[in-house]
Amino acid sequence: MQLTVEQRDILALVRDFVDAEVAPYASEFDHRDEFPEEMVEKLKEMGLFGITIPEEYGGLGQDLLTYALVVKELSRGWISLSGVVNTHFMAAWMIEHFGTEEQRGTYLPRMATGELRSAYSMTEPHAGSDVQAIRTQAVLDGDSYVVNGQKMWVTNGLRAGMVMLLAVTNPAAEPRHRGMTAFIIEKEPGAHEQPGLTVPPQLQKLGYKGVESTELVFQDFRTPATSVLGGADGVGRGFKYFMSAVELGRVNVAARALGLATAAFEAAIRYAQQRETFGQPISDHQAIQIKLAQMGTKIRAAELMVVDAARLKASGVRADLEAGMAKLFATEVAQEATLEAMRIHGGYGYSKEFVVERLYRDSPLLILGEGTNEIQQLLIARRLIEQHKV
Numbered sequence: 001m002q003l004t005v006e007q008r009d010i011l012a013l014v015r016d017f018v019d020a021e022v023a024p025y026a027s028e029f030d031h032r033d034e035f036p037e038e039m040v041e042k043l044k045e046m047g048l049f050g051i052t053i054p055e056e057y058g059g060l061g062q063d064l065l066t067y068a069l070v071v072k073e074l075s076r077g078w079i080s081l082s083g084v085v086n087t088h089f090m091a092a093w094m095i096e097h098f099g100t101e102e103q104r105g106t107y108l109p110r111m112a113t114g115e116l117r118s119a120y121s122m123t124e125p126h127a128g129s130d131v132q133a134i135r136t137q138a139v140l141d142g143d144s145y146v147v148n149g150q151k152m153w154v155t156n157g158l159r160a161g162m163v164m165l166l167a168v169t170n171p172a173a174e175p176r177h178r179g180m181t182a183f184i185i186e187k188e189p190g191a192h193e194q195p196g197l198t199v200p201p202q203l204q205k206l207g208y209k210g211v212e213s214t215e216l217v218f219q220d221f222r223t224p225a226t227s228v229l230g231g232a233d234g235v236g237r238g239f240k241y242f243m244s245a246v247e248l249g250r251v252n253v254a255a256r257a258l259g260l261a262t263a264a265f266e267a268a269i270r271y272a273q274q275r276e277t278f279g280q281p282i283s284d285h286q287a288i289q290i291k292l293a294q295m296g297t298k299i300r301a302a303e304l305m306v307v308d309a310a311r312l313k314a315s316g317v318r319a320d321l322e323a324g325m326a327k328l329f330a331t332e333v334a335q336e337a338t339l340e341a342m343r344i345h346g347g348y349g350y351s352k353e354f355v356v357e358r359l360y361r362d363s364p365l366l367i368l369g370e371g372t373n374e375i376q377q378l379l380i381a382r383r384l385i386e387q388h389k390v
Contacts, residue, residue, distance in 0.1 A: 091119075137167060145183070
């Protein structure tokens with residue numbers, strides 16, 4: 001993979017940070033379900049909250065490939081840490097590409113420094129992959145919209161000072177997605193209660209600890225009409241804006257899966273050379289060698305798919321097929337790799353003293369997030385049929 005000197009320097013900086021300050025402590029934070037304040041401050045110092053934000057707004061101005069490789073490195077240490085950055089990145093990308101000049105000038109500089117962090121809110125209790133089934137409504141009332149509804153699985157939903165929200169503004173629209181609008185919702189970071197908005201206690205999860213996943217309950221919440229992403233021209237275009245960001249999100253999830261799988265492989269191959277049975281390292285046994293060969297090969301294939309999807313998306317061409325394939329393959333590889341790493345560790349793999357236990361619990365998130373892999377396969381198939389129409 002050919003990278004620029006700047007890309008290599010950024011990745012080296014992130015890799016050193018992960019090896020020294022993330023990987024050794026991630027399991028402790030995970031077991032306590034504790035938000036990694038000091039790690040997040042370091043992300044700010046390195047400029048990673050603004051990695052793709054243009055330099056004119058105070059960001060690093062890097063492309064999607066650089067971001068994906070950074071996400072891989074962060075996830076190699078702990079996917080929860082990359083989760084702090086992910087929704088923020090998607091919101092910043094939406095504002096950069098679809099926002100008004102005033103919105104870009106207002107939000108991007110503060111987002112680049114991490115002073116303002118964003119969540120991304122689309123899913124509802126009854127509407128996950130079927131986005132057009134959302135019910136949260138925003139009704140224009142004078143110079144503001146009144147929002148009512150409930151959102152679910154909002155990463156960073158409590159600590160974020162901003163939420164990118166998808167809501168229905170025209171329930172009678174046909175098709176339904178044309179009646180949806182994206183909003184830039186400002187909120188009080190860390191507040192469970194504020195006028196019109198309640199953030200209940202965070203949802204309890206199998207893995208993906210340390211970063212909050214919350215509900216957002218809107219009850220007559222007022223947001224100015226200027227908060228519509230793209231201004232007046234953005235009304236009714238929210239579905240399109242969110243789906244474009246989801247395409248990015250799938251590249252992101254694939255990169256996170258690649259990092260997680262890499263961490264599992266590194267733990268497994270290291271342990272296999274240290275653990276002895278019958279007088280020799282278990283890495284000498286063919287059964288273990290086959291597992292390592294399968295893991296290494298699939299991780300390499302996943303890496304190439306992630307790079308391909310990121311480069312295509314960064315070039316501006318349609319990349320939903322490639323992003324979907326990368327997400328599907330890389331996340332399945334991550335789940336397989338974490339299970340195989342646990343099996344290579346034997347009984348110790350089931351113990352909290354070894355990292356593979358955490359990796360195994362984190363992996364299901366990735367096959368469910370940004371659209372389940374079952375839905376993802378349907379989308380891939382439809383796109384393939386479209387390309388090969390007879």
